[in-house]
Amino acid sequence: MKKDNCIFCKIANGEIPSKTLYEDGEFRVILDLGPATKGHALILPKEHADNLCDLPRETASKVLVLAQEMASTMMEKLHCDGLNLVQNNGEAAGQTVTHFHLHMIPRYRDDGQSINWTPGKPTQEALEEIRRQIVE
Numbered sequence: 020m021k022k023d024n025c026i027f028c029k030i031a032n033g034e035i036p037s038k039t040l041y042e043d044g045e046f047r048v049i050l051d052l053g054p055a056t057k058g059h060a061l062i063l064p065k066e067h068a069d070n071l072c073d074l075p076r077e078t079a080s081k082v083l084v085l086a087q088e089m090a091s092t093m094m095e096k097l098h099c100d101g102l103n104l105v106q107n108n109g110e111a112a113g114q115t116v117t118h119f120h121l122h123m124i125p126r127y128r129d130d131g132q133s134i135n136w137t138p139g140k141p142t143q144e145a146l147e148e149i150r151r152q153i154v155e
């Protein structure tokens with residue numbers, strides 16, 4: 020299903036032109052218009068899903084395989100030194116376009132970008148409490 024007024028539905032399905040790196044029946048991989056680094060790409064499913072939890076299982080299972088193929092190509096062709104996969108879900112996590120997408124961000128030594136967080140220092144008890152909250 021496509022969602023009205025979803026820009027990534029329109030891009031993924033070719034209604035809005037994009038710099039496409041790859042396309043098949045289910046996915047389009049495009050260059051990000053506001054790239055973090057040279058070659059920053061987005062994997063878009065053609066069917067609309069708001070986020071990771073909303074993604075059909077079959078589609079979800081194919082995303083990482085496609086990312087793996089794209090990563091090999093990008094590493095080879097761009098001669099990048101590394102590559103980050105980033106996937107934001109929800110406004111609190113930085114998602115600005117509510118159509119599932121996986122960022123592929125080639126990294127270059129001294130590219131000046133960072134994908135960092137400040138590590139916390141939880142006690143073993145605190146970790147156990149969180150573990151229980153998730154699994155029970």
Ligand code: 5GP
Nearest residue numbers: 026037049050051052053107113114115116
């Ligand atoms: P998010 O913050 O939702 O994880 O990422 C959205 C990404 O989509 C951003 O990196 C932004 O630059 C990119 N973006 C937003 N609108 C467009 C567009 O119309 N075309 C392309 N190619 N990228 C877009």
Ligand code: ZN
Nearest residue numbers: 025028067118
């Ligand atoms: Zn959409």
